[in-house]
Amino acid sequence: LFGEPRIFGDDATGYGPIFEEEPLDIVYTKESPDRLISMNCRARANPAPTYRWRRDNWEIKLMELPNEHYSLVGGNLIINNPEEKKHAGTYVCVAKNVYGTVISKEAKVKFGYLEEFPDEERDPVTVKEGQGAVLLCAPPKRWPTEVTFRWIYNEFPVFLHPDKRRFVSQSTGNLYISKVEASDAGNYSCYVFNPQIGKGVYSKFIPLISTEESEYKADLVVKFPDTTAMLNYNVTLECFALGNPAPHIVWRKIGATDLPASAQVSMSGALLHLYNVQYEDSAGYECEAINQKWQDWHQAWLYVEVCNTNYIAAPRPRFTWTKGKEVLFNNSRISIMFDGSLEILNATRNDEGVYTCLAENDRGKANSTGTLTITEATQITVAPEDTQVMVGEEVHLQCQASFDPSLDITFIWSLDFRVIDFYLEWKHYERIMVGGIDSGELKIMNVQLRHEGRYTCTAQTVVDNVTASADLKIKGLPAPPGGVRVEEIRDTSVKLVWNRGADHGSPILGYTIQTRDFYALTEVDWRDASTSPTALDRMSVMADVVDLYPWMEYEFRVYATNEFGDGEASIPSMKIKTWDAVPVVAPTNVGGYGGKDGELIITWTPVQPQYFYGKKFGYVVAFKPHDDVDWWYETISDPETRRYVHRDASFRVKSNDFQFWFKLIDTCSDQSRLSDQVKYWRKYDDTEPGANRIFVPASMNQTRLENMLPDSHYLIEVRAYNGAGVGPPSEHCEMFTKRAPPSVAPQMWRYISYSGKWLYVWWHHISYDWFGNESFPLYYKVMFRKTGYITGPIYMTGWHFIDFPMPQVGDYELEVRGRYEGGDGPIRKIRLQGKPTLSLAAMLLLALCIVGLGI
Template sequence: MSLLIIHNPSPITHLLTSQHDVGGPMKSISVINTVSVWSLNGTLIDLGNDYRRHMSGGSLIISNLDKDQDTGVYQCTAFNTWGAILSRRASLQFAYLDNFKSQTVRSAVNVREGQGVVLLCGPPAHSGELTFAWIFNEYPYFVQQDSRRFISQETGSLYIAKVESSDVGNYTCVVNNTVTREKVLSSPTPLVLRSDGVMGEYEPKIEVHFPDSVPAAKESVVKLECFALGNPVPEISWRRTSGIPFPSKVKMKNSNAVLEIPNLQQEDAGTYECMAENRRGKNAARGRISFHAKPHWLQTMTDTALSIEENLFWECKATGKPKPSYSWLKNGDQGRVQIENGALSIAALNLSDSGMYQCVAENKHGIIYSSAQLMVLASPPSFSKSPLRALLKARSGSEVTLECKPQASPPAISLWKKGNEILQRTERITLLPNGTLKITNVTRRDAASYTCVAKNQFGTASTTGRLIITEPTRITMRPTNMEIIVGESIVLPCQIACDPALDVSFSWAFNGQLIDFQRDSDHFERVGGSISGDLMIRNIQLNHGGKYVCVIDTDVESLSTSAILVVKGPPGPPDKVAVEEITDSTAQLSWTPGRDNGSPITGYIIQARTPFTVGWQAVDTVPEVVNGNMLTATVVGLNAWVEYEFRVVARNTVGLGEPSPASTKTRTEDAIPDTAPTDVGGGGGTKSELVITWEPVPEELQNGEGFGYIIAFRPVGTVTWTRAVISTPGVARYVFRNDTIPPFSPFDVKVGAYNNRGEGPFSSIATVYSAEEVPSVAPKRVRTRSVSAVQIEVIWEALPAIPERVLGYEAVYWEDDTKPDTVGKVRISGNYTLVNITGLKANTVYYLSVAAFNTAGPGPQSAPINTTTKKPPPDRAPLNIQWTMIGSTLTLHWDPVVAMETESKVTGYLVLLKRHRYNDINTILTNKTTVELSLSANDNYLIQIKAMSEGGEGAGSEPIHIHKLSDDLFRNACAVSSISAIGLLFLVDWLHSAAAYKAVLCSIPLLCKTVRRLSLPFSSLM
């Protein structure tokens, strides 16, 4: 098994101090156990007696690090039985930062005002990246960089382009190690102004500039520094000498003193120029960025297995700048190899050439490794992985191919036998160089056992299979092209005749996709036996139309037959319904057709919807019938100034399809109203009023904005109309008031409509009477009578002829003469002089008066009179009800009801009798506590008893349920005097047939009376 390193050690490691432990990860993959060893600076590390170093899972762990002993280049070698490979190299370095050697105050720097100055930092010995800052006078006041002051992160020095008086003070350099995060401070450097004058202006002098050549790695961040001293303070600018502008990724920092190029690429290489300029002159510095890249693989090799004496050729290719050189390793060392332009070749492989090989690509910026295993094979032939099938089948007349593919190194020489005889080439028999046997146009004579024999210098092997020849398979019933309607079901036949020695399977494809009968079981099912693969399609949908292919697979051949199924359905929805032109009553529509779904579209139906309709309604069109070839039509009969939506429904011989999406809402143009108000009438009101009413015109018939009504009226027999205008569309009543209007005089009335476009038609003329005056006389001889606890009868004399109309009378009643808000009213139309007031309280005094009324209202009331309602009836129902049946006569008896002091006395009893299937209830009134009833033998009855009093009917008894009785029961009925209540209940509930009744009655000699007390629900009979 090949070796593969999956974790390489990091190329460079900076450690903080020697107090830490370090682990160099190096893990390899192999089925066979792997052993790893490490070397330092090319020398194998002996871990036997080294207490500081040990291995863990291929990683080297070093404790108690020692700067002198552990610094260097590490490399891991992984071994297994197949060979060895090297990891990439890792350099271990120690980061540190020493203190400044002298902590005494540095010598003062004396400068004139306006002169430039450089304060040197001189960082101490260190390893690892440093950053610099300067403290001004005391912490935490740091020097802030600007166009006049700059701190170089290369040298650490502080540059002041032009000294000012405010710069005088002590300056301390702060050095920080970014790896160890240690920080050290230099001793202060005093900056002092000289007293011998101010420095005059001078041209820039570049003090900070990048080298002439700046090597930079691919994808690294390059920072170029440039700063100049001068008076005035110079301005810094950058350019490429090639004239190529900077890409957007380039950044200028610290007042242009730093040019930063992130993610460096080949195109960023070239000469860069820094320009420092003031009004006294300018100076420039140039340097070239040279691009370099460590090697990167373009092509590597893969694990290879070759037979002994074969030739090996491996090639690897890498890119890098400068161009990498190549070397090859076998198991970590130089081997028996030939190298040319990075390619490895070995001629006439032997077993000793097996092992792990590495291609090494290297330039001065890095080294990379690519590994692969070479296996040199030497083995006798074997058919363990590719034997002939024990039984081979072929169709008569077909071509048979028998493969001979032994595993052998070197490759084996093969021959074929038919039975025990070596097979020779003929016109039909071909032996291919790779050992394959081909027999064309096979017949039954070719049926036999065939053996392939393979041989090389290490041994011989063979494999045998028996060939049988079968008759061709025939399709006896094929599916045919069909047309079918959506929702129907069909069976597509697929039946064959075949050789019994063959195994047969059927499958179906629909439009090139194999049908999954489990997933699509709602519609598809394969039916039939071993020689039938019929396909049943249930509840066919439009998407089931297409090509169906039945595929028959046997051991020796594959056949297929197909049919086209055309599914017809209602048309699909039309699309893009648009209103091309619209008037006040018509709309011209256009649309695009939908799918015809197998049946040509024969016509279209246009539907419309407005905010005033319930759903979609079919509309009239021109032409009246829109045939299937038309894609435009004009809708007629629309209402003006109404917002319409339209949709189109297509039809074909199958039926109506789905409607199209609705068109954009479109409003018809406005027009003069063409609908007059209806149901014009009126009348009533108060004195000197003419009340006119009408049914408002619906909004959808108002035909435009600014809709209102024109009311015209005149006294009957006159010519001139009086007109009034109402601008509110929803108003349905108009009152004309004039003191000269005679009461109850007839008027001709008509109502019209108008809108912003003009006036529409008027309604037909109706006769409306003006308001009349109320009756002027009150009824006389008003009398009352208390009828029951809840009812009073009121009687009066009819009024004689008076000038005013009398339409009827109104009786007014109240309980308390001091509380008029308790007034109740009962009206009776016509010339009646009696009314019953019901729903009153029992035993209560009521005051009453009567007035005549007409449309103007009630006239004066009669003088009030009072009366008292009766006491309430007893609230107890008759109890202990017993009944006796003799023949068709039922005799009922009950206990009397005694009224309380606050109740009306009992004056008699009311017996209610209801027959099954009849709505009428018969009543019998008696002043006794017994009654006889004659019943029909073929009906069920329900009986209830109530006490009667002056106050009305009392509470009803529990209903008595009498089942119908047969003739035999009537003839054999006799009295029963001592049957328990439970037994009697059982009898009535169970004995529904005459035979059962007779059997029980005849089994009890003492039956001479049938007495029954029942307490059953009143509704249980029905």
């Protein structure tokens, strides 16, 4: 009649409700297969509490009035066939017993949706080739607002993949094309996908029409705003520019020389990812777009904030665990850990229930209660199987699992413990969807050797996960050999040793050795070497490389061949230098003629450096008068010398009284023309007697005039010459030399990408003064070569920037100089250091370790 009595004081055993579980915000979608909403509420109390629910501060009459939508299961509110107008709102749970009433925190029920695009046709976009274009997505209304944007090109499901020219903003959905090309013409549709409700919609097609090409300056159209990020969270900044030529984006941290170590640039420079941000990452960031016509930049700030809470008890408390009213003690299945946590081994349905942890010290008590629910274990029912395929084929790996129906399941695929990113690796990996649900099957298209390895399927729920693995073997080109090293060095040969690589399912037919010497023009200038034995079969692990140049620096590499072709080459060996030897190649084109009174001039074509065969290389020049028996000898120490002049005032060189040992003199008569004298001087600044003179062999009708001053007016005359003297002069030829190049090299900067794979170099244009003393600039010459090398590849460009793949091994030098009407300008040089190479001892030790492990 009067209800259950309440007892207070020391004899009281009852207490008021204490929440163990409170309702959470829920997003419901019409596409949900369950067609219900469950809002959880559970409280601990003695006696047991009763529950009521309120929506928007109005109590839901669950007991008094039957309702086709609402029902109460324990303390949980179940909403069947929810309707947005009736059931969206703010809910609270009220738990009550004789000792008191508690009200839960508010939980909102919202209905997720993604509306369709309007049916109106989209207007075409007309743009000139070379200009930039922006295609507006204008996405429909949606909730939640977190969606992904992609663009369809001409037909579904052909999606456009962003690159250096094309960028899709994940903020607005707009498609930006920095430089329109003829191939871009077509029809585009904006595709919006909401992953939380599993729905996607696409717009009407937008025609893109391109016309004749034009150039224009870089213009930043996507700019990141001031951004606030939580400590240890990730943040992404967007920046994209239009322009022709297509601009490239450079990122900087204001006040620092480098970006943070965690930074990574992607999408051809359009995105800057900062992972696990720290306080020191809080700063201004700048993106700069550069092309030949202009530079544009944008700055904004990143702020890093923190929110953290710690709980401390001192002195250390004692922990007691109970299940319901049963006190738990350590046994073979249950352990109370040092930190107070409870561990239960081999849990079963009997372990379900309400668990309470009581922490107590001499300062007081505290407790926490939670409910343990046991679900069905997730199990792999169809596991992937070991598979072997050919390069270029397609393969399917199966993975199916049984799981508790109250839980959601996700399948995660990884290759050698690296999770596969299906968005970035769309060309090769694809999930197989059945009815819009992930079936767990993995499809690998156009299989390559890099896809070989152990594939692991992880079936994961919020409670547990289980994995199954399979090995994928690829039959294709053989893997590169390893441990290539030189064991013996001789003058014209070396002994080379290597370790066999994987055959990738097809027996190796043989090996090929390649060499690269000091004078190789490029990094890829490798040449097949002569070996002994000539044919290297599949069992070969060593060979003599023969027909090498003495005293030459070499590198060696080896590649294997099977039925599919030549495999990838090995890592080059350490550089070695062959022993020196006696030179065997003589100078060519030896000739000579008489000069002024008492002069004998002997000329030749120098020996190429690869034929020096040792240090201190030089020449011995021998000559004698025609009737003499003894030869005169002169030693020339400079290997690049092209002529020797012998002076002896006691005689005059006549064509018939001086014996040369080259054929040119033997065939001349008394009065034949030996050479031509070319004389040149400045018309108004020099005197003719002080003119420059050069002698040109009679067999030639052209020559190069050197040491001429820039921006000057010259007179030139030519006279025939023989042993009797010079003949009459020709008519004077007048010419004007160009202005001199600038004396200052262009100022240069560089930037290395975070991944270390790209080097970005740019420099200032050198302005031209029409009324100055410097010649007109034509283009720029860029040389990229190894440190210590004489030559390297030369690139010519009219732009003031250039990108290179960053060298991974060795030291390099990059030189930039201007080319002007008056010749080459001064050089600006920077040095680059790649990863250090292993020493020969380290390579030998690594090889011994590999052999010892039986790899």
